[in-house]
Amino acid sequence: MELVILGAGPSGLAAAWRAALRGMRVTVLERSDHVGGLSAGFEVAGIRVDHGSHRLHPATPSHLLADLRELLGDDLQVRPRNGRLRVGDRFVGFPLRPGELARRLPLRMLAGIARDTVVPRRGDDSFAGLLRSGLGPTLYRALYEPYAVKLWGLPGEEIDGDQARKRVTADSPWKIARRVLRGSPNGQGKIFYYPRRGFGQIVEAMADAAVAAGADIRLGTACESLVPGPSGVAVRTAEGRLDAGHVFSTIPMPALAGLVTPGPAAEVVRAARRLEFRAMVLVYAVHEGGRWSPYDAHYLPGPETPVTRISEPANYRVSAADPAGRTVLCFEIPCQVGDPVWTASSYEDLVTDCLSAAGLPPLRLAAVEVRRLPHVYPVYRTGYAGQLAGLDAWAGQVPRVTTFGRLGLFAHDNTHHAMAMAYDAVDALTERGWDAAAWTAARARFAAHVVED
Numbered sequence: 001m002e003l004v005i006l007g008a009g010p011s012g013l014a015a016a017w018r019a020a021l022r023g024m025r026v027t028v029l030e031r032s033d034h035v036g037g038l039s040a041g042f043e044v045a046g047i048r049v050d051h052g053s054h055r056l057h058p059a060t061p062s063h064l065l066a067d068l069r070e071l072l073g074d075d076l077q078v079r080p081r082n083g084r085l086r087v088g089d090r091f092v093g094f095p096l097r098p099g100e101l102a103r104r105l106p107l108r109m110l111a112g113i114a115r116d117t118v119v120p121r122r123g124d125d126s127f128a129g130l131l132r133s134g135l136g137p138t139l140y141r142a143l144y145e146p147y148a149v150k151l152w153g154l155p156g157e158e159i160d161g162d163q164a165r166k167r168v169t170a171d172s173p174w175k176i177a178r179r180v181l182r183g184s185p186n187g188q189g190k191i192f193y194y195p196r197r198g199f200g201q202i203v204e205a206m207a208d209a210a211v212a213a214g215a216d217i218r219l220g221t222a223c224e225s226l227v228p229g230p231s232g233v234a235v236r237t238a239e240g241r242l243d244a245g246h247v248f249s250t251i252p253m254p255a256l257a258g259l260v261t262p263g264p265a266a267e268v269v270r271a272a273r274r275l276e277f278r279a280m281v282l283v284y285a286v287h288e289g290g291r292w293s294p295y296d297a298h299y300l301p302g303p304e305t306p307v308t309r310i311s312e313p314a315n316y317r318v319s320a321a322d323p324a325g326r327t328v329l330c331f332e333i334p335c336q337v338g339d340p341v342w343t344a345s346s347y348e349d350l351v352t353d354c355l356s357a358a359g360l361p362p363l364r365l366a367a368v369e370v371r372r373l374p375h376v377y378p379v380y381r382t383g384y385a386g387q388l389a390g391l392d393a394w395a396g397q398v399p400r401v402t403t404f405g406r407l408g409l410f411a412h413d414n415t416h417h418a419m420a421m422a423y424d425a426v427d428a429l430t431e432r433g434w435d436a437a438a439w440t441a442a443r444a445r446f447a448a449h450v451v452e453d
């Protein structure tokens with residue numbers, strides 16, 4: 001079996017590794033000059049950083065975790081979570097702690113939350129409707145209302161309820177209280193896994209393992225067209241043609257529609273064009289003078305700044321390679337491609353304003369580096385499901401081509417979900433051909449994924 005995989009993010013790499021171990025001939029085509037996609041790592045001022053805050057969550061299925069442990073050995077560290085969440089005008093520890101919440105939250109807010117737990121409410125099937133009725137208006141207003149606008153660029157009323165179902169694990173005050181008091185059995189919310197050399201070490205190790213098992217990973221090589229035929233798929237790149245027995249695509253599903261001949265019907269293309277991805281600018285600020293804070297991340301849901309999260313990568317790990325006198329902070333700023341945040345020529349004022357608006361210590365700023373990512377969050381605007389269904393149905397009947405991964409299924413998924421999809425896809429590729437029934441069952445499992453933050 002000649003397998004061609006589009007994209008060398010975690011889903012493409014996990015598939016390449018597993019398929020190569022099973023003896024398939026694997027070629028990975030990656031458009032950019034590095035592996036890892038959104039989960040890649042790189043260096044800023046001599047410090048390894050990620051694309052925003054990345055953790056491997058304890059919710060990772062045990063067989064995947066075992067494979068990653070074998071790949072990374074002691075470098076995969078178990079770390080306590082140590083973040084802070086800004087609620088109103090103050091910070092509380094995140095994950096939440098009961099004693100601290102009672103002490104730190106304003107009395108009016110605590111009274112509001114208590115009142116909301118006893119007053120039953122019904123809402124429509126929007127993000128706002130579901131969370132207002134589940135969490136109550138007080139918590140919704142304080143945390144999710146402004147956060148939705150920042151993250152997805154839409155008021156909660158215009159976001160489909162799927163976003164709440166897939167993204168908000170504790171969706172009632174009782175569930176929050178149970179989590180705060182008892183924690184979850186696998187340590188979710190309390191610990192996380194993180195490699196000594198940054199999150200990117202995971203994808204780099206997977207790429208090395210895939211190559212060692214025989215896979216060919218071609219960087220700087222975009223797929224330009226796919227023509228499925230009776231016995232295989234002709235894959236074109238600028239370098240020439242590959243003949244694949246099967247193609248796995250992990251690139252955005254609307255982009256896949258633009259590569260395949262014949263493509264979808266005109267009305268499917270029109271609907272697919274309405275599917276939106278939120279972009280993100282990542283600003284890496286180099287701070288001289290030791291660590292900036294003892295925390296791994298500061299979560300900023302409020303409207304006082306467009307920044308949603310600040311992470312300090314050196315605090316995610318214990319590594320002798322991290323210098324003592326310098327640190328890097330990563331500011332995550334969701335936006336639209338082409339808007340004023342995306343096109344800004346300087347971000348120093350935005351960083352300074354964010355810190356002062358959030359009541360955080362200033363930086364001794366030595367340098368700033370910027371990364372712009374066009375496809376970060378699939379946007380679940382009301383009506384998205386209908387637009388996606390047509391495209392997904394079309395993709396499902398393209399012979400010998402299978403789409404999966406975060407962008408490939410327009411799903412707001414974590415790295416471990418992307419890898420789990422890849423494992424299932426390889427398992428469905430049997431000696432007798434593509435096991436459509438196994439894939440249908442796998443897709444039903446993916447639909448139940450809930451995103452961890």
Ligand SMILES: Cc1cc2nc3c(=O)[nH]c(=O)nc-3n(C[C@H](O)[C@H](O)[C@H](O)COP(=O)(O)OP(=O)(O)OC[C@H]3O[C@@H](n4cnc5c(N)ncnc54)[C@H](O)[C@@H]3O)c2cc1C
Nearest residue numbers: 007009010011031037038039052054055223405406414415
């Ligand atoms: C800010 C942020 C924080 C996150 N935090 C976490 C976290 O803490 N924990 C967690 O588990 N997950 C987290 N995630 C999610 C995680 O990054 C993704 O789930 C994961 O990277 C998805 O993997 P993927 O392979 O499906 O897609 P991607 O990582 O997007 O990879 C897709 C690849 O396809 C390539 N490509 C695109 N078009 C083409 C083309 N035409 N030809 C060839 N190649 C192409 C891209 O260059 C890319 O390398 C976070 C994401 C973001 C944005």
